[in-house]
Amino acid sequence: MIKVHHLSKTYGDLTVLKDISLTVAKGEVISIIGPSGTGKSTFLRCLNLLEQPSGGSITVDGIDLLDKKSDVPKIRQRMNMVFQSFNLFSHLTVLENLTIGPIRLLGMQRDEAEQKSLEILKLVGLAEKADSFPDELSGGQKQRVAIARCLAMNPEIILFDEPTSALDPTMVSEVLAVIRRLAKDGMTMLIVTHEMAFARDVSSRVLYMDEGLIYEEGTPQQIFEQPQKEKTRAFINRIRSFNYRISSPDYDLYAMNAEIELFCERQILPRKTRQNLLLLVEELLQIHNPLLTTTALDLTIAYSEKKETLEIILEHLGEAGNLLDKERLPDELGLNIITHLAQEIDYQRVEATNRVTVLLKKD
Amino acid sequence: MKKLMRPTSLLQYLALLFLFGTLASCGGDRSQLPGSRSTLATANDLQDKRIGVLQGSTHEAYATQHYPKATVLQYKSVSDMLLAVKSGKADAAIYSRDELMEYMRNSDDLGFVGGPLYRTPASIAFQQQDTELLSSFNRFLQQLRSDGTYDDMLKRWMEQGATEMPKLNTTGTGKPLAVGVLSDNGLPFMVMKDNRLIGFNIELMERFGAFCNRKIQYIDLDFGSQIAALAGHKIDLIATPLAITEERKKRVAFSDPYYTFDSLAVALKKNIAAQSVASARTPSFITGIITSFQSNIIHEKRYLLILDGLKTTVIISIFATLFGTLLGALICFMRMAKSRLLSAPAKIYIAILRGTPVLVLLMLIFYVVFASVNINPVIVAVIAFGMNFAAYSAEIFRTGIEGVEKGQTEAGISLGFTRTSTFFHIVLPQMVRRILPVYKGEFISLVKMTSIVGYIAVQDLTKASDIIRSRTFDAFFPLVMVAILYFLISWVLMQSLEYLERITDPKFKKKKVANQ
Numbered sequence: 116m117i118k119v120h121h122l123s124k125t126y127g128d129l130t131v132l133k134d135i136s137l138t139v140a141k142g143e144v145i146s147i148i149g150p151s152g153t154g155k156s157t158f159l160r161c162l163n164l165l166e167q168p169s170g171g172s173i174t175v176d177g178i179d180l181l182d183k184k185s186d187v188p189k190i191r192q193r194m195n196m197v198f199q200s201f202n203l204f205s206h207l208t209v210l211e212n213l214t215i216g217p218i219r220l221l222g223m224q225r226d227e228a229e230q231k232s233l234e235i236l237k238l239v240g241l242a243e244k245a246d247s248f249p250d251e252l253s254g255g256q257k258q259r260v261a262i263a264r265c266l267a268m269n270p271e272i273i274l275f276d277e278p279t280s281a282l283d284p285t286m287v288s289e290v291l292a293v294i295r296r297l298a299k300d301g302m303t304m305l306i307v308t309h310e311m312a313f314a315r316d317v318s319s320r321v322l323y324m325d326e327g328l329i330y331e332e333g334t335p336q337q338i339f340e341q342p343q344k345e346k347t348r349a350f351i352n353r354i355r356s357f358n359y360r361i362s363s364p365d366y367d368l369y370a371m372n373a374e375i376e377l378f379c380e381r382q383i384l385p386r387k388t389r390q391n392l393l394l395l396v397e398e399l400l401q402i403h404n405p406l407l408t409t410t411a412l413d414l415t416i417a418y419s420e421k422k423e424t425l426e427i428i429l430e431h432l433g434e435a436g437n438l439l440d441k442e443r444l445p446d447e448l449g450l451n452i453i454t455h456l457a458q459e460i461d462y463q464r465v466e467a468t469n470r471v472t473v474l475l476k477k478d
Numbered sequence: 479m480k481k482l483m484r485p486t487s488l489l490q491y492l493a494l495l496f497l498f499g500t501l502a503s504c505g506g507d508r509s510q511l512p513g514s515r516s517t518l519a520t521a522n523d524l525q526d527k528r529i530g531v532l533q534g535s536t537h538e539a540y541a542t543q544h545y546p547k548a549t550v551l552q553y554k555s556v557s558d559m560l561l562a563v564k565s566g567k568a569d570a571a572i573y574s575r576d577e578l579m580e581y582m583r584n585s586d587d588l589g590f591v592g593g594p595l596y597r598t599p600a601s602i603a604f605q606q607q608d609t610e611l612l613s614s615f616n617r618f619l620q621q622l623r624s625d626g627t628y629d630d631m632l633k634r635w636m637e638q639g640a641t642e643m644p645k646l647n648t649t650g651t652g653k654p655l656a657v658g659v660l661s662d663n664g665l666p667f668m669v670m671k672d673n674r675l676i677g678f679n680i681e682l683m684e685r686f687g688a689f690c691n692r693k694i695q696y697i698d699l700d701f702g703s704q705i706a707a708l709a710g711h712k713i714d715l716i717a718t719p720l721a722i723t724e725e726r727k728k729r730v731a732f733s734d735p736y737y738t739f740d741s742l743a744v745a746l747k748k749n750i751a752a753q754s755v756a757s758a759r760t761p762s763f764i765t766g767i768i769t770s771f772q773s774n775i776i777h778e779k780r781y782l783l784i785l786d787g788l789k790t791t792v793i794i795s796i797f798a799t800l801f802g803t804l805l806g807a808l809i810c811f812m813r814m815a816k817s818r819l820l821s822a823p824a825k826i827y828i829a830i831l832r833g834t835p836v837l838v839l840l841m842l843i844f845y846v847v848f849a850s851v852n853i854n855p856v857i858v859a860v861i862a863f864g865m866n867f868a869a870y871s872a873e874i875f876r877t878g879i880e881g882v883e884k885g886q887t888e889a890g891i892s893l894g895f896t897r898t899s900t901f902f903h904i905v906l907p908q909m910v911r912r913i914l915p916v917y918k919g920e921f922i923s924l925v926k927m928t929s930i931v932g933y934i935a936v937q938d939l940t941k942a943s944d945i946i947r948s949r950t951f952d953a954f955f956p957l958v959m960v961a962i963l964y965f966l967i968s969w970v971l972m973q974s975l976e977y978l979e980r981i982t983d984p985k986f987k988k989k990k991v992a993n994q
Contacts, residue, residue, distance in 0.1 A: 191892055196892040198888065198889065202888060203889070204890075219903060
């Protein structure tokens with residue numbers, strides 16, 4: 116139904132979409148996930164030309180959208196959009212919001228349009244609000260009306276641009292339930308969303324977007340259970356990380372500790388975990404201190420919100436060798452503390468880099 | 479409850495306005511400055527006084543030349559000038575004897591200061607190129623003098639103080655002749671009575687019209703702008719009593735003199751030496767009001783003047799608003815266009831129109847743009863006020879459109895509407911509701927602004943009150959009445975806009991249904 120070839124979008128010097136190709140078949144439900152600012156919404160808005168793409172091509176049912184001769188408004192009637200901020204027509208009642216399209220664009224009779232619209236309102240559970248005005252509805256109700264407004268046009272495709280991002284958590288489910296129902300009825304949909312659980316069980320395909328590209332795509336199982344690429348994994352596991360580079364033996368330990376504390380505070384880690392983390396880092400650095408005369412150390416602390424795990428990664432260039440090897444240490448005091456606090460200790464040689472990974476033990 | 483409030487609050491406003499007016503008029507009587515008290519015996523005593531003159535008249539030139547130390551106050555109409563003398567704002571005024579005599583016939587508070595200052599021949603002014611009409615008039619004047627009509631006219635108007643036009647057997651029917659007049663000049667030369675012009679000069683014109691078979695069309699202009707209007711071909715001749723001066727000769731051509739007038743200074747009798755002050759009896763407030771009402775409204779059917787003025791004011795206001803709204807929409811469209819070719823001219827238009835007084839624009843359009851076109855001044859007023867209104871409404875529309883969230887347009891477009899139909903079905907209805915309150919205010923200020931159209935010879939409400947004042951020399955009543963009438967027009971028009979505001983509120987319909 117939709118074929119996208121090498122789509123790109125730039126704003127001046129800023130490249131938002133680099134090179135996107137995608138084919139959507141009828142009945143597919145595609146979720147687009149990824150961090151903020153990676154062009155997910157822009158991609159969706161390019162699809163119905165709310166944003167003019169800078170390059171590439173988009174064809175819908177064989178019609179080239181970027182061809183000047185194409186009747187774009189006509190195509191948009193079959194490919195509606197649901198917005199994050201609802202965008203209901205505030206001067207019209209709920210029912211009029213639904214009927215304005217069919218009456219003005221599809222040439223439907225008022226009676227017929229009203230009857231059909233009422234049925235659709237029943238479907239989204241809002242028939243009793245038909246005569247209300249948008250500002251009298253809750254956020255969840257507004258979004259359901261917005262979806263109903265799309266349905267009134269009898270579209271073949273619906274684009275959802277973060278439909279639940281502007282909603283209270285309590286209202287998210289009512290909107291998702293409606294979308295789920297549409298999916299079951301076989302509607303072709305592209306959904307930009309941050310609701311991972313929803314994306315996982317509603318979609319037939321998941322696109323992970325990052326760096327202006329479709330970074331990884333696959334079935335929900337593939338993306339959510341075995342993400343192949345690192346960024347996807349970090350995103351799926353909701354990993355937050357902290358980096359610090361130590362390049363001299365006389366580094367400012369207190370400044371570094373303060374930053375680590377700040378990072379922990381942001382992740383709302385318990386006090387005990389924080390203390391353990393700081394102790395662990397200190398002991399690790401104590402052992403690696405001799406290296407600092409010749410090379411720099413890269414310290415990374417990664418916290419996975421989903422798994423609730425904290426990892427400490429210490430990397431340095433130079434000769435291969437695991438400093439945590441018992442044989443090479445003058446005493447075992449430091450190592451004992453480390454093994455006591457760690458759940459897992461791992462050493463890897465990756466190309467010219469020595470990488471020590473320590474997983475903090477959970478309390 | 480709300481509906482009940484409205485008329486009551488309206489009455490309160492009116493009462494307040496009236497009270498304010500009354501206080502102001504009482505204050506006016508007291509406002510004689512101590513400096514003006516010294517008595518006048520001869521014209522020489524005017525040396526250090528404040529002298530009122532008609533702007534652009536020979537009296538103005540005379541006063542500036544002969545009384546260099548005096549303060550010369552220029553007035554646009556005779557009535558304003560005499561009112562200034564009566565209320566002590568000017569110590570004396572210089573004007574022609576005949577009009578002053580006419581005034582003194584009805585009122586005894588003014589007296590002459592000394593004897594005549596100078597004599598000047600008066601004549602009708604024509605366009606310099608129009609020698610044919612000029613010589614035709616000179617022939618007409620000769621005929622009038624030889625058959626005795628002239629003497630008869632002099633006798634009736636100048637000596638007997640006639641206030642009626644004689645029955646003239648024939649009138650001209652041919653191509654209209656645009657005649658510049660000063661409707662509040664005063665008898666015996668010309669004045670408004672029963673909603674039509676009468677006087678010596680008017681009779682002269684009617685007879686001249688019959689003589690050369692032309693229809694006479696009177697154009698009422700400020701004294702100061704008559705020569706400019708004649709030189710600019712807006713009128714064919716000036717019938718206002720006009721003295722021949724060298725300066726005027728440079729711009730217009732004069733006929734043979736038809737009269738010679740003496741110029742004299744007048745002042746309040748109580749300020750003139752050797753004149754006894756008549757004991758003033760003050761009528762009670764209520765009788766005062768009733769007398770004022772009769773002389774200002776009922777007498778000589780002056781209400782007709784007011785009704786005509788009211789009609790003109792309403793017509794100009796409404797059509798200027800319609801024209802301004804359409805033009806404003808166009809300017810707004812250009813202003814919001816992406817192309818600088820469109821937006822730059824719109825920006826300049828808005829900046830210029832908002833930065834210049836509408837009076838200047840009005841005069842420019844009348845005297846410069848349409849200089850050689852015979853156009854109804856009411857249309858000029860509609861154009862000028864419309865253009866001014868357009869500059870403001872364009873900006874109001876722009877803020878209104880920008881105030882409608884971008885998401886509304888996007889939703890319309892993504893539903894399949896074209897950009898244009900999105901604007902008309904989605905943005906416009908929301909914008910109208912948003913801008914109406916500001917728009918309403920702009921409209922009301924337009925209604926009040928139209929009070930300056932008298933400058934281009936349109937007889938609107940303000941001009942009507944000027945004319946009445948020129949006959950009754952009563953400042954208070956006509957002004958307060960006009961203030962009240964303006965307020966009423968604004969109020970009625972405001973109500974209709976408020977109704978519009980209510981019906982464009984989408985919730986109004988629903989409430990109506992719910993209330994039933």
